Structure formats: structure tokens, C-alpha cells
Amino acid sequence: MKETIRFVLNGQTKEITVDPERTLLWVLRNDLELTGTKYGCGMGYCGACSILIDDKAVRSCMITADFVNGKNVVTIEGLGTEEKLHPVQEAFLKHDALQCGYCTPGMIIRATALLKDNPMPSRDEIILALDDNFCRCGAHTRIIDAVQTAGKELKGGK
């Protein structure tokens, strides 16, 4: 019952043959070894598994693999590199906007989607956008600051 799914993953065309009913999160983590996308709750509540699909933040624990057919998928691994961080990653680093780091990929993905949609969000807009992403360590205020800085950085780069 396997199907071939074609999509763009982190800038590269991918073709995988999998059971289309499988949850995308586990296909990413196990078949494609992209372990930056985390399991947190498995029910779409926490946001640790967020990825970008056509520039929108989507919870990969809530969708099946076939959903990405023909779409453009970016995981945390596809945002920046060791040599050149994405401006959102750079801003998280600058503001020390993390502690244990487990929710961080999902936070960065959600923030990136927000900034694509709204390059200069207000503090309240950032809070609204991130409100369903959970951080247990309590890095919230620094994450908000980081997203504001990233917004300025991205807009400045235009």
C-alpha cells in the first residue's frame, strides 16, 4: 500500500515511497533522518514538530505523508547552516531565546512563518502567533524579543 510522494524538501526535490497514511513527523524523523523536528505531544497542541509547508507553519504530527505531495517543505535543517544561520536563528542565538532547546526548532519555524506573512509584527501579533507553541523552560520573553529583532533584520534585508 505504498505510494510515491514527490515534493521539495529543504530546497531539493525528493521522491519517497511510503505508506501515505503514515504521520509526516515520523517519516521526516525516521525515513529522512531529519531529527531537528521534534515530537512533543503527538496531538498538535505543543508545536515542537512544526515545519513549513508552502511557507505556512504546520504541525507535522497532525498530517499524513501524502499531504506534502507537490508541496514545498522546509524543516529546521533547511533554514540555515552552521556557516550562515537564518536571521530568525541568528536572533534566537543573540537573545539567548532558549534553554533546553527542545521546543526551539518549532518556535523558529513558527516565527519564520509569521515573518513571511507579516514582516514587522507588533509584540502582540508575535504573542498571538506563538501562543500555541509551548516552552516549558520559560524562555518566552526572550523568544518574543528575538522574533522582533529578526523581523527588523529581515525587513532591513529587503
Next chain:
Amino acid sequence: MKSKHEYSVDLLDKSIPSGMTRRSFIRRLGGGLVIAVALSDFDVLKASVAQQYPTDLNAYLKIGADGRVSCFTGKIEMGQGVITSLAQMLAEELDVPLASVDMIMGDTDLCPYDQGTWGSLTTRFFGPPLRAAGAEARAILLQMASENLGTPVSGLTVADGVVFVANDKNKKVSYAELVKGAKIIKTLQEKPPLKDPKDFKIIGKPISRIDGKEKVLGTAKYSGDMRYPGMVFAKILRPPSHASKLIKADISAVESVSEITLINQDGIIAVLHPDPEIAERYLSHIKAEYETPTTSLNENTIFDHLIKSAPEGTSVGEGGTLTEGTAQSELTFESEFRDGYVAHAPIEPHTALAVIKNGKMKVWASTQNPFGLKKNIADSLGLKEENVQILQVFIGGGFGGKSSNGQAMEAAKLAKISGKPVMVAWTRREEFFYDSFRPAAVIKIKSGCKKSGQIMLWDYGVYFAGQRGAAHFYNIPNHKTTAYNASWTAPKVHPFATGAWRAPSNNTNTFARESHIDIMAAKLGIDPIQFRLQNLNDERMIRTLKAASARFGWKSLKSPSGKGYGVACGVDAGAYVAIIAQVKVDKKSGNVKVERVVVAQDMGLVINPLGATMQAEGCVTMGMGYALSETVQFTGGDVLNRNFDTYKLPRFSWVPKIEIELLDLPNEPAQGGGEPAIICMGALLANAIHDAIGVRMYQMPMTPERILEALKKKS
């Protein structure tokens, strides 16, 4: 389940205010052994924890041929930031660039034994021997350089791992050239002193997390990110309740499925498959029958159950007599406080990968206790300890909850049975079910005072929260503090596991004590900060409280003032903390919006002010959860919270403006920083709610429903 470590944490928690050094505390140890510990004996206790650490400096550090310095510690990094602060300590004493230090953490083959990462013990107790090892290595390297350069040590200087002849900087030799990648064989009879704080270049400086980059890139490895050829996920049959007994399990539906490995051995029924969802699907085909006793125990009835189940009390501290105190009091007060069960709820659920190969087991696990895990695996699987290795990974939040290692024991057991590399990754539901919750508890306080505000009587009884932070630090002539169950565990009383939860016991104790103090101040019409100050003689607490007051811009008030201001203070892990908050309460919805929180903290020498600030910020945010929304719902051993829909964590929209003021005390010993600030959050918000709307909250969490109920009662 009682484990050895909790006692040592309890004993070593210096929640001992300086004004109380003459008093003796009775502390109960495992197996009924009771010992009396004079508080002035703290140094003896400190020595007893320090003796676990080796004296050979090579256990702590290695200088590579390339000049990179490896720092070895049995501690783990779970977000608390010791990966950075320990590197700072070593770099400072050794005089090497911070960026040249690589942290090797929690690898049981490479690192010195450690009892576990908890109790805010890392900086206080591992810090000193690590710094001493760095200082000794530096002194030996100077001697070696002296021979190499033909100049006496007194004529040498060190900078960034290079030794120079002071008056001829062209003559130099690096640590790497001196050591050539070998061990440092020399030792010194007389250990060199640690650096004077005035000479610090790296300690005391705000340093960004050194693990930040790999965490923002998503390349940081947690146990669930480890992969091994042939790895399978295990899905394990779970009972509906902790009280359930398995009557029958019908495995016939999956017995002949070739794509899975079915395990039905040693009390564990599990399905192994490379894909966790397929394993889960087949597991669901197993029909299991359980017998579960009916029970009326739930989150509402638990408090009566606790009082009924209370063992005999043990004294945590006393002075004067309660009769005398009652006689001297012009006003008396009595209150009872309650706290529900609270989950750790790290975003990373417990996960472990166990691999057995050629008789040697390797385990990557989200654990705060790698050495304990190693021993448990060896003992329970009949392996020699040297054949079990726990390896380094990042931990996605612990908060005390990743100390009992259930998932890793399961992975190890299944790896041994199946011979396959097995990953056990608990689902969120399993995480809630098997969490060792912060215990539900009841605290009863009777107090009395003069009309002038002088407290004369304090009779405090804590049921099941544990004794950490139970002893008050006010100047009260007649007082008694009694712990009915001195630990945070009581397996026969609680319907599921309980355990250490970030600043264990102290959150509940501080909620009760500081709420009650506020009740007295309000009744007397005395400003709550003034009331505390007039009953304190502990200089550190007085200074901390005044620092918070100044930073907040506190103006004297009689509560309830309608402003929504609250204050609370406490001592934990040797650190003093005072917090002031401003809240708004919506009387229609019962909703509390915390607007501003100011924390003042005296934690002695601060190794990394940025790291310490982040920890205090995290304490404020996490603490809002237990204060306002988090509570475990259950029917007996059936934990009803299965995910974050019913168990409510703090969110971005809740977070106030947070200001952290760290007192500058570089010559005082470094104290804990990961836990202290969280202890105040319950009373802080209860007091602020009272100041806002004039109702007193006696039970946590202070949910909108409970606030509305209290308002209704008042009117």
C-alpha cells in the same frame, strides 16, 4: 519509590537562613534512621557530598594536542545552562579561552561519578572541585613551563593557554606543547588557591549559552535523535490505572505477524518495529483485561485522604514553647493551605535508546541521573557495571522528573531480551501517566502576634509536601515546624508516583508560609514588606527584600489596596529570593493577568549572570503554571490528563514583564540558581490577587473558577 538521592539532596539543601545557625534540625533518613544535624554542621555535609568527587585533576580535564580542553562532568545539560557555567569555571582557573573548552557531560565511561543533576548542586558542589582541578593544572603547567623556558615560575605569566616569560613575550610555550596530549602526571602536595574574585576574567561575566548554535540549527542531539543500524521502536502494553492488575492478555492477533518482534517476557508485553506507529497499531490488536479497584480518590477528595493517612510528625525546627507563644499573642490566626499534584511536563518526553553489542550495553537516555541508571541497568539485567555505558545527549527539560529512568530501564530490558537496538520514546500520554508528580499536600498554620506586628507564635504542620523550605526564617520566639511525611514521596499514600519537582517541597511550603504572613499583615493593616522586615533579623533576607522593593518602586500600602501588588520571599538551595508582582484580576471571568514581576536574588557569587537571569525568568514563567492553572486530574491511579488540552501550561500571552536583580556578592560562595525563584510564585500571586480584589486563595492552582468561587463566598 524512594531512591537514595533524595535524602542527600534533602540534607544538602542549605535552605538554612543565617539567623538560625544555633538550631538543630531533625531529619529522617531512609530505613527509619533518624539523625540530628546541627545547622552549623553544613560544612560537614558539604564535605560528604564533595567526597564523591575524585582528587585527580585528570578526572576533570584533558588538554588536547590541538590545545582544546575537554571538561568532564557527570552532570547533564537539560536547559539549566551548566554546560556554559562549568566551562566558565574551568576556563577561568586554567586561564584558557572559553571557546577552547569542550564539555563532556554525563558519559559514565568518561566522566567522574556523580550522584545526579538535581537539587541545584552543580554550581555549589561540583563547581569547587572543578575549579580546584583547573587551578592545580595551571600551577603544574607553570612548573613545566618554567623548566621548558628556563625561567622561574615567578617570572612567568599565562594568557589564553600560553605561558610567557613576563619580561620577554617572545619566549613562550603553550599548554598544548607542554602536555602533548598526555595526562598531567604531576600532582601538587599543596593545592594552589582558587583565583581571587577581583582577578576574574570569565567567571561573573554574562556569557551566552555555548550550546545555543546547535540548538537553533536543530542539530543538537537528544536521546530520541540517536539512530542505530537495525533500531526498532518498542511500544509497551500499558494498564489503564496504576492500581490495575493484568488478568489476561490475548496476543493471538499479533503472534504470527512477521514484520514485528513480539516480546512477552518478564512482565512486559511489547511490540518492536522500526516504525513507532506500526508498532503502536499492532500493540492495539492485543486484547488485555485488567482488574481495577473502584475508588473515590480524585483531585478533590485527596486532601482528606492525606490528612487521614498522615504518619507521625517529625520536627523540622522549634524554639520556645507554643503555650508561651499563645499567651504572648494578642491576635491569633489559623489557616489551611492546599496544593494539588503538578506534572513536570517537559516538552521532551522520556526517551532512551539501548544497544547491546558484544556483551556491552550502551544507552542514550533523557536522564538527570546517568550513573544511577548505569547501576540500575547492571543490577537488574545481571550485567557488570563496567559493561554498561550511558552516553552524552542533551535533555529536553527535566525539572526533577527525569531521575527515575523508567523508559531507559524498559529500553535496556527489551534490548537485552531481543538483542536489537531498542528505542523507547514515551508518548505524551505515557509521559503524564508515568510522571512522578509533585505531591498534593496540606499545610496547617497557627500563628499569633502582638498588635504592634511582632510575631510571637508559629505552629506549622506540613502534610506530604516534604520538609524542604518548611522551616521559616522569621524572628519568632515560640515556634514549631512539623513535617508529617518529611519527603516528597509516600508510595502507599499517593495513587501514583510522586517525586522531586523543581525546588521540591519548597513551592508548597513557601505558598503557605508567605500567604499566611500576608494574612497577618493585612489584618494588622501593616504594609506587607514592612511587616516582613520588622519580623526578620536575617541580614541576607532583609537585603534581598529591600532590593526587590527598591527595584519595583514599592510604596507602602495596606492590603487590599486594589492595586494588585503582591510580595513573597524565601530561601532555597542556599539562595535568598524576594519577588514582587503586579496583577490584574478580572472579577467577571476570574482571570488573572500578571503584568510585572520583579525578582531580587542573592545567590552568592554568580558564575554567569546571563544564565542565572534566564533561570530566574524561567522560574517566574514556569511558576505561574503551578500557581494559576496546572493540576493533575485523576480517579485513583488513572491519570485523566493525557495531553496539553487539559493540563494547562503557561503560554506566551500570560508572560509579564520580568525584571531580575542579582545581588552582587562575588566573595560569597556560589549558591543554587535553577530553582530558588520558582518557590515564591504561589504566595506571590495569591498575595497580589488578595491585594487586587480582597479575596484570599488557599488552594493552588488559583484557577478562574476558584477565584470566582472565592468572590462569591465573600459577597
